[in-house]
Amino acid sequence: MSRRLFGVAQKDQSVSFLEFSSITKTYPGVKALSDVSFGVEKGAVHGLMGENGAGKSTLIKILCGDQHADAGEISIDGKAQAYASTRDAFDNGVIVIHQELQLVPELTVAENLSLGRFPASGGVIARRRMLDDVGAKLKSAGIDIDMRRKIKTLSIGERQMVEIAKAVMLDARVIALDEPTSSLSSRESEILFALIDRLRGEGKVILYVSHRLDEVFRLCDSLTVLRDGKLAAHHASLKGVTRDQVVAEMVGREISDIWGFRPRKAGDIRLKVDDLSGARLRIPASFEARAGEIVGFFGLIGAGRSELMRLVFGADPRSSGTITVDGKPVAAASPHDAIRAGIVLCSEDRKHDGIIQGRSIEENINISSRRHHTRFGVLNRASEVATAETFINKLKVRTPSRKQDIVNLSGGNQQKVILGRWLSEQGVRVLIVDEPTRGIDVGAKSEIYELLYQLAEDGMAIVVVSSELPEVMGICDRILVMCGGRISAELKRDQFAERAILAAALPDKKTPDAIAS
Amino acid sequence: ASAYAQDTKIGFIVKQPEEPWFQDEWKFADQAAREKGFTLVKIGAEDGEKLMSAIDNLGAQGAQGFVVCTPDVKLGPGIVAKAAANNLKLMTVDDRLVGADGKPLEDVPHMGISATKIGEAVGQAIVDEMKARGWKADEVGAIRVSYDQLPTAVDRVEGAISVLKANGFKAENIFDAPQAKTDTEAALNAATVVLNAHADIKKWVSFGLNDEAVLGAVRAAESVGIPADGIIGVGIGGAESAINEFKKPAATGFVGTVIISPKRHGYETALDMYDWIANNKEPAKLTLTAGALAKRDDYEKVRKDLGIE
Amino acid sequence: MTDQLKKILLGEQGLVVIFIVAFALVSLLVPNFLTDRNMLGLLQSVVTVGIVACTMMFCLAARDFDLSVGSIVAFAGMVAVMASNTTGSILLGLIAAIACGAVVGWVNGVVIAKFRINALITTLATMQIVRGFALISSDGRAVGINSPDFYQLALSKLLGIPTPIWVLAVLFAIFGFVLNSTVFGKNTLAIGGNPEASRLAGVNVDRTRIWIFTLQGVVCGIAGILLASRITSGQPNAAVGLELSVISACVLGGVSLAGGRATMSGVIVGVLIMGIAENAMNLLNIPAFYQYIVRGVILLLAVLLDNLRSSALGRR
């Protein structure tokens, strides 16, 4: 392994530590990967980028033995690998952190991290040893989560951290991370980056999938770009590679300014929230959003943003406070009522709260808005088909057909479908989107922002919850920062400054922790 | 003795508490309890396990004895042992206990009627009706509505078949209609298949485990268009489902039912048990009762004679 | 050619195709099977299961479970007979029966949806309670029908086909339409696919579930009336164990117990497979004890076949 190769690796000269050669994979109606070959060196962090549905996750699933390639071969350290199951992959030192969280809600953090390889003697779990082990590994990774808590009591972000902790649980040779930061805020992301740097230092191979260019350029030594299941570009070194170049390789065109911010005139107050509190958000919160305004909510994990939005939407019962839309109070005892009052929420947890498994894309889009097109409860098929086609095209959902089961879509495409559900809703006055671009590629992102601007221009009040600071700064008219269950700061667009926002988001040691856990 | 009666507690355990037959037994046992002033504890026990718990339960309540219609006669030694362990006097009704060797446990007092005998009565009633209608044995098909999972059911239908055969019925004219459950719908479905498979046969007779089974066959005949004078069904039991049939304005193919008297079985066994406990008068080891055929025109009288109503 | 065959077998209607092949085989191999009379008998024998399967399909598709159907059928039958005997009007009897079914179903729905009690336990409880009512109201005895007109419900024919079969066909058509072409049907499937996501999408999950159980009750009421008419009496012990037959028929027909998946054509096939199996076994004169084994094996084979089909389709 002494020779270093530059440029696209040639098949017959394969010398990289981890080598993919001619990987091909077809799902019914979709060619997910065709003839993909590239190599990664030891001690390198290798970025894997591409549009939604380009085949990144598929490649990683093949790497860990979860899926099997139709053709092609993976070799590690010169030896061809063929795994019958993910178990085989572990035993060969391959660990994968999947795009969708893979945790067991009823088990504790420690148990989840030991699942599949409990320390045991004679089948009896050595609990002490397990706790010591996990505790040590968590500590060394810099992750601060009580390992005795059950997963179901953790927020999405915390769960993601647990998922990431899996990377250090085994002594791996190859670690693949599929969009690990999609629900992390900058602070947690830093923990992850430090961890990755350490692993790189230990000589591991790390495959890193992300849609965030900043991260990729900061972390990665080399980069592969996939497009439509084919290898679009391979950079053995990132020296001299520009972001615009990578974007162009991914989406096939240049995107000058992904935010594309357009100033608008804010109108009257649309949404007014006063002293709202609930079981898991004890400190009453108040804010407002005007017609035509895009209000951003920023905060760290567990800041309580999602909790607040769920209360506004009636997804959780509120214990105090009032909500008005255009001056009219909203009972909002349930999402059903809230939607009829013109408030909609696109939730952050698409797997649990978004996709309806086993049903088609078409049904997933139409589930809420179809009531506008029905007559005596009977569906209007033509309009359902039209709505579905419109949003599949508008959001560029990559699928062979609108009848495809939503679980067969790639993560980013699922997210687009869920967004389509809410964008197709009619009579919306307040649109709340919680981590709307989670897992969405740059190209589609800028189109989604454009859609948001248009909706705002039409007079909608839009609330964007996001953990991606550049995003909130890029598209919002106003930012509210939450910290420890409280709204800690409010900034207008001309006051936006990274430091000020981050400072307000960092927990003040003196503030009592207002969030139950 | 009446002061003593206050403390007398007698159990009456039956295998199918929902069945009208056992409801009637209980009703008549209650009558005895009222007359003599003892307490009657009624427990349903559908299988061996429930039966064992029921006996324990009686023991715990301080009963002195019980009458039982067992879900299975092979439970004999177990019941005897359980009763002894709980210090309870034991008497059986309807079904007689047998030991591991299959021979009746003659030490246990019993009142009942043999399943085969009832079956034979049914067979005889059918043969008589055939004669009255002038049917010849070889032009008639027989529907054996069977529920072979239940040994009593097998004994009853076999009893009927033996009489039919003795009167010239050919074995190949007897068709099995196994019911999946013991309700009328299951019998109806099973019998329909038989009727349709032998559309060439125009005259039918039917017998089975009870009235409900035979009713199913009669309904099946009606639904495939066989007139009431084309089928002879004779049931067993004589409870409401049979009486309803006789009350219908027009005669149906359900010709008669062999009524067995729940009065004797319920009233007399309870009374015997009471005498045994209170007066130390042991009942007869074996009392056999008889069934009586009731038809559309005489069922009220037959019931009155048996002490029902 | 083989490609086209594959396409048909693996398509939406593959189960139906397999069924048709199996039906043809049985017709060839079992004497007396394919006769008018036997076909009508077969259809009549599946009326109860088929009717109840219509709504059980909704119930299962919404990830629920209903064990109380057998009891409701028996109770509704009793009510129909007793009410028409008392009032002298058959119509009133029918209305009373359906109303009773609806009330029980509604109670099931409210307890399950509002008090969030497990559907299995709730319906197991109502199964017992309703059976208790049926037994108490009649003192455990069958109740005869006074007016012979009541029998006509089951005996009358239209175009040579008995009324119950027509009722079954109409219900199949109605519920097939409701499942695929109405908001209610789509909401049911969505709830089964992901209840929380459906709630957040504005589906009134509680109300939909209550409606499903109420409809189930109504349909059980109809089944109870037809059954009482067929056996010319109300029997408190009728339809014991119906729930398992109905649920098996649905699952055979591809309805997923994990919710979110159901087709009417599948359920019809499931119901017919079960009916044909019973019918053929009796025609072939298979002894009662062996019938247990044959029944089990057919159940396994039918699901295995469908599994092979859909795994060839690349689904798990």
Next chain:
Amino acid sequence: MTDQLKKILLGEQGLVVIFIVAFALVSLLVPNFLTDRNMLGLLQSVVTVGIVACTMMFCLAARDFDLSVGSIVAFAGMVAVMASNTTGSILLGLIAAIACGAVVGWVNGVVIAKFRINALITTLATMQIVRGFALISSDGRAVGINSPDFYQLALSKLLGIPTPIWVLAVLFAIFGFVLNSTVFGKNTLAIGGNPEASRLAGVNVDRTRIWIFTLQGVVCGIAGILLASRITSGQPNAAVGLELSVISACVLGGVSLAGGRATMSGVIVGVLIMGIAENAMNLLNIPAFYQYIVRGVILLLAVLLDNLRSSALGRR
């Protein structure tokens, strides 16, 4: 004070506390209930349900379902009796019975895990098939036990407590330990909680499921032997409907049908609640038809109470 009370009630063992209160109430209100003899009788009456519930808990926790337990219990009982009658050795009879149970369970497991056939359908099928075997092997009649020693299994006592109760207690202890402290137990909970995650974490899902069903078979074998010994014969019709009692007991005890959640203490409470209800009803001499209603109401109340408790706990 009330805070502490609340904490106890809402804690892990809240169900147990509620049960103890209910038990005390029944003891006060029902004459003859709290006597040695009745307690032993009560415990003996729950032996079969309790034993089978041990492994049904695993089955449900892994998101599976087993309807075949009743048939296996009956069949194993028959085998025990017939084998010991034939060989003259009780030990051989016991081994044969347990082996038969294990084989049926293993077949269930393989069909479900490897052929991916729905557990409900598979076990419904084996329920029929095994019942068929039991009926065929004995021609539908009970088989008496030749050697009186066989009765001793159920009649013998240790420290004044009959052996079956000891067996039950030991099994409770073993399976409680297995669930909480072994890899097998945790894997079971993980499979039920999130099958996909467990598979990806390298848990051998298929093997675990096969083991669960095999164990279920073994345990049914034990239950069958004890039952045969108690009723002094092997009965092909024994334990019909056992599956529903066992599943209800588990669900009453807080086992989630959606998988991933189970505790042994909960299951014990569930089993006892069911046993106490039956026992008290008989002691109170409640008429058979009303027993149906009471049984249903108790079932509902028990779950409702537990629901209130856990919703006060703020969980969904």
